[in-house]
Amino acid sequence: MSALTDKDIRALKPKDHHYRVALGEGLFLWVSSSGNKSWQYRYHVHLGDTRKEKIYTIGDYQQINLAQAKSIHTTLRQDVMKGIDIQARKIEQKNKIAAQEDNDRSADDAVIAPISNRRKFLTNVTSVMGGIGGLFALVPFLSSMSPSERAKSAGAPIEIDVSSLKPGSYKVVEWRGKPVWVVRRTKEMIDQTLDVDDLLRDPKSLEEHQPSYTQNKYRSINPEYLVLLGVCTHLGCSPLYKPNPKSEELGLDWTGGFFCPCHGSKFDLSGRVHKGVPAPYNLEVPPYYFATETRIIVGEDGENV
Numbered sequence: 001m002s003a004l005t006d007k008d009i010r011a012l013k014p015k016d017h018h019y020r021v022a023l024g025e026g027l028f029l030w031v032s033s034s035g036n037k038s039w040q041y042r043y044h045v046h047l048g049d050t051r052k053e054k055i056y057t058i059g060d061y062q063q064i065n066l067a068q069a070k071s072i073h074t075t076l077r078q079d080v081m082k083g084i085d086i087q088a089r090k091i092e093q094k095n096k097i098a099a100q101e102d103n104d105r106s107a108d109d110a111v112i113a114p115i116s117n118r119r120k121f122l123t124n125v126t127s128v129m130g131g132i133g134g135l136f137a138l139v140p141f142l143s144s145m146s147p148s149e150r151a152k153s154a155g156a157p158i159e160i161d162v163s164s165l166k167p168g169s170y171k172v173v174e175w176r177g178k179p180v181w182v183v184r185r186t187k188e189m190i191d192q193t194l195d196v197d198d199l200l201r202d203p204k205s206l207e208e209h210q211p212s213y214t215q216n217k218y219r220s221i222n223p224e225y226l227v228l229l230g231v232c233t234h235l236g237c238s239p240l241y242k243p244n245p246k247s248e249e250l251g252l253d254w255t256g257g258f259f260c261p262c263h264g265s266k267f268d269l270s271g272r273v274h275k276g277v278p279a280p281y282n283l284e285v286p287p288y289y290f291a292t293e294t295r296i297i298v299g300e301d302g303e304n305v
């Protein structure tokens with residue numbers, strides 16, 4: 001594999017025509033003439049006696065860094081060797097997302113982002129997930145966003161209104177191209193986070209991505225509201241919200257939390273990672289603060305620090 005670093009990649013400049021930078025074993029970075037960078041995987045399949053070249057787009061460099069691209073590429077190679085049609089799988093996943101999104105749209109009577117924007121966001125997430133295995137973690141529901149919120153989601157702080165969020169439920173909004181979850185925990189859910197420290201890798205949230213004001217058992221400013229980035233710290237799938245303990249699917253020792261079906265990582269109801277799973281860290285808590293009791297600003301620390 002090439003010794004290219006993220007710093008080298010950031011320094012790559014556009015040219016008159018698009019070009020590719022090979023990283024080895026079929027992994028490429030594609031740089032367009034306008035400067036967009038995306039990851040591609042070139043591989044071959046055998047159709048009878050014919051050997052055919054195929055290109056699989058992994059996703060944008062803005063959303064997938066070098067280490068993640070290498071991991072995804074490794075899994076894709078293994079899948080191709082197993083005879084899995086990775087292109088067909090990706091199309092199937094996109095179709096599922098489109099169907100899910102259309103369902104959400106019809107059930108949603110508030111202001112909804114233009115479908116092309118929402119689909120693009122979901123599709124980008126899927127591009128990551130599509131490379132990581134046959135299982136599929138669907139981003140469950142993108143909350144409605146006002147036009148100004150959508151504009152801000154490129155980087156500036158966003159405001160999330162949780163006044164209509166029912167206890168036990170959650171909403172998802174986009175911030176910096178990533179899903180942000182806000183979970184309104186019930187008293188039972190809060191209590192559930194008290195007894196699971198033995199299961200956890202970093203129960204006190206001392207490692208990465210932990211704003212100081214969330215270094216407590218609840219990983220939140222107000223225990224009732226949990227704010228997390230919905231991105232698995234293993235390879236970037238979006239874990240599923242599984243709040244009910246003793247689940248048939250996850251076993252009698254399941255204590256409720258989040259489950260990433262891509263490679264089986266588990267997180268408790270505060271987003272703290274279990275021991276012995278692929279994900280190395282707790283789910284990331286973005287900077288945030290409460291502007292009022294029911295309005296959360298994500299993207300800034302406010303005066304919580």
Ligand code: FES
Nearest residue numbers: 232234235260263
């Ligand atoms: S991406 Fe591998 S477990 Fe979540």
